Amino acid sequence: MSRSIIVSFLMRDKVGNALLAVLLALAIIVPFCSLVFEPGDTFYLSSYWVTLLGKYLCYALLAVAVDLVWGYCGILSLGHGAFFALGGYAMGMYLMRQIGERGVYANPLLPDFMVFLNWTELPWYWQGFDMFGFAMLMVLLVPGALAFLFGYLAFRSRVTGVYLSIITQALTYALMLAFFRNDMGFGGNNGLTDFKDILGFNLQHSGTRAALFSLSALALAGGYLLCRFIVNSKLGRVLIAIRDSESRTRFIGYRVERFKLFVFVVSAMLAGVAGALYVPQVGIINPGEFAPLNSIESIVWVAVGGRGTLFGAIFGAWMVNFGKTWFTGAFPELWLFFLGGLFVVTTLWLPKGVVGLSAQLSKMRRSKAASGANTEAPVQAQAVEAEPQPQQASQVAPEPDKQAEPTPKNLDQGAANV
Amino acid sequence: MSKPKHIPQNTLLYVDGVTKSFDGFKALNSLSLIMEPGEMRAIIGPNGAGKTTMMDVITGKLRPDEGIVMFEQDIDLTQHDEAEIANLGIGRKFQKPSVIENLTVFENLELALSGGRGVFQSLLHKLSNQSFGRIEEVLELIRLQDKRSWLAGSLSHGQKQWLEIGMLIMQEPRLLLIDEPAAGMTDEETALTAELFKQLAQDHSLVVVEHDMDFVKALDCPVTVLHEGSVLAQGTLEQVQQNQQVIEVYLGR
Ligand SMILES: Nc1ncnc2c1ncn2[C@@H]1O[C@H](COP(=O)(O)OP(=O)(O)OP(=O)(O)O)[C@@H](O)[C@H]1O
Ligand SMILES: [Mg+2]
Secondary structure, three states: OOHHHHHHHHOOOHHHHHHHHHHHHHHHHHHHHHHOOOOOOOOOOOHHHHHHHHHHHHHHHHHHHHHHHHHHOOOOOOOHHHHHHHHHHHHHHHHHHHHHHHOOOOOOOOOHHHHHOOOOOOOHHHOOOOOHHHHHHHHHHHHHHHHHHHHHHHHHOOOOHHHHHHHHHHHHHHHHHHHHOHHHOOOHHHOEEOOOEEOOEEOOOHHHHHHHHHHHHHHHHHHHHHHHHHHHOHHHHHHHHHHHOHHHHHHHOOOHHHHHHHHHHHHHHHHHHHHHHHHHHHOEEOHHHHOHHHHHHHHHHHHHHOOOOOHHHHHHHHHHHHHHHHHHHHOHHHHHHHHHHHHHHHHHHOOOHHHHHHHHHHHHHHHHHHHHHOOOHHHHHHHHHHOOOHHHHOOOOOOHHHHOOOOOOHHHHHHHOO | OOOOOOOOOOOOEEEEEEEEEEOOEEEEEEEEEEEOOOOEEEEEOOOOOOHHHHHHHHOOOOOOOEEEEEEOOOEEHHHOOHHHHHHHOEEEEOOOOOOOOOOEHHHHHHHHOOOOOOHHHHHOOOOOHHHHHHHHHHHHHOOOHHHOOOEHHHOOHHHHHHHHHHHHHHOOOOEEEEEOOOOOOOHHHHHHHHHHHHHHOOOOEEEEEOOOHHHHHHHOOOEEEEEOOEEEEEEOHHHHHHOHHHHHHHHOO
16 A cells, blocks of 8 residues: 555645646647747647647546546446537537538528438527527536436436446447437438538637637646546545445435436536537547447546546546557557557556556655665565555644545545446 | 334334345344334344344335334334435444445544535535534544544454444434444454443434344343344343243354
8 A cells, every 4th residue: 555655646636736737838838839830840730739639638528527427436437428429519510500601502591411301490409509608508508418317317226337337338329329310410420510610710720729729728627626626525525435335325324316416417517518629629520429439438548547536537538549549540450459458457457547556656666765775674665564554643633624625545445446 | 104003102213013025035024123212222133133134124225025114203214215314313333344445534434424415515515623523522432533544444343343333423313223343343342342332322222233242241231132033032131141042042052
């Protein structure tokens, strides 16, 4: 147990704060490099890179959302891609309606695919999406409402563990099949694409790209702060209690299903926001985003980074996606095997992910330093092993509000029970 | 649901004719038990007698097939779930120690602190000085002051038992159901636990299930013997120890 390291490391969430600082810096530097420098300059960032990095930010936000429900509350959702995709579709519907007469069929009201299907009227559920504010509300409400309905039924009937994972997977799969149908009115196979502008700004313009990037960075920072507030509150400790011992939590008097429902809905909304920021950057949303594999990938990101830490999820999303970008360039057909292998390796050897590994390494370095320092070393190292809590014990009578602060231990042991 | 004809005045817990079967096997067979406020009761009986199942039925984990379970004379416990029953004032300690391993000792107690069970209340909860003081008191009572910042998972078996008892106390229940508290405790810890329960019995009702006869003796309270899902004998420890049937099925073995 390397608790002391992790505790001091996380007590004030230094890593998280550093991460927030990096995100803010990126939100300024990336647009700067993209807009101020000219192609050919050392610091120039092309739109390709801006968009790619922006995508990673959206994935990271999805990973934070997954970590909130899985890492803290033990709800292994294999359907979070559905909430991401729904947020994306809500944004896509707004962008479609912005096209207006500039579409191939130049219909002022109907998107091209509807004209193509010989529809003459805009379906009721497309109403209002010409308004940005309404569309943004739907980005939150649609995933939130689905999560509420699904969670209400599943948690009230106490569906947990593998069964819950399977039905979340079924949920996203069913949505994928539904969205593939042309008569659903979401563009079928092709989805929604050919977007022109957002709030009047041309989506091809590098300034718009840079702004979307910065917004994604801020959204990720905001999502991180929100989740950190949640997990550091007493509610966060109830979530950990539910994860570790659901029945104990009930017998203390907490209505477990309500707590699960709350985090599930918050998490779905965050995933929706991630999807909404993703779509204008990649320029398309289609039913493929509901593919079960996408949801599973997001679980792998969190597992690789280290669950129950929030920032681990972000690192995981970035590492795996950088890997994926490189891998799919070099050996496209091997990517899925690699992803599967990565998950197996993480589960077997890195139950706490990369974040856990770094803590493990610094502990090893410390005990090595101790053994190198003097001849009584073995005894000393042993003492560290045997009595892992001396720092804790000496921390006498913390202030009440101090106690209400971060509860960092879960990093150390939380990941152990899948 | 058939309402009982008359529940005696001043009963805290009224269990009557409760039957619970698992695949035809009657774990509880027309069990009856009455607890008065401020009473302490020890329950003994061989393995599989139905002691834990009885607690499961009272705390809403299991629904009885038949029978009446009433709390404070007019609350039908079979109509409530675990969380509601906990909030009605019934606390439970499990046979296998069950604390939240990835939270500290202090946080475990904070979680059990009575009140503030809602989602948004929890989100905005701030520990008052008064509550902080209360947690300190209980930490002292369960002798874990030095270990307040330890993860509960790193405590010894006996310390976990105590932490769980501490969590029970934090809930401020009227009735405590305690399943095998002395298991895994040293003799000294066992003696201290018996002292603690006697102290608690001054303003709580306690049902204590235990196999350790020295412990039961130290509790110095009425004893109920369960066997095959129903009450075999009741009385003081001396009385039941002399009961021929009890000796046959339990003590004599
Ligand atoms: N969920 C269940 N499904 C099937 N059988 C069960 C279940 N729970 C308990 N039983 C059975 O009911 C009987 C009573 O069990 P219970 O746990 O109440 O006994 P106990 O008196 O607490 O015993 P011990 O002293 O060993 O703790 C046992 O035979 C047990 O196998
Ligand atoms: Mg038992």
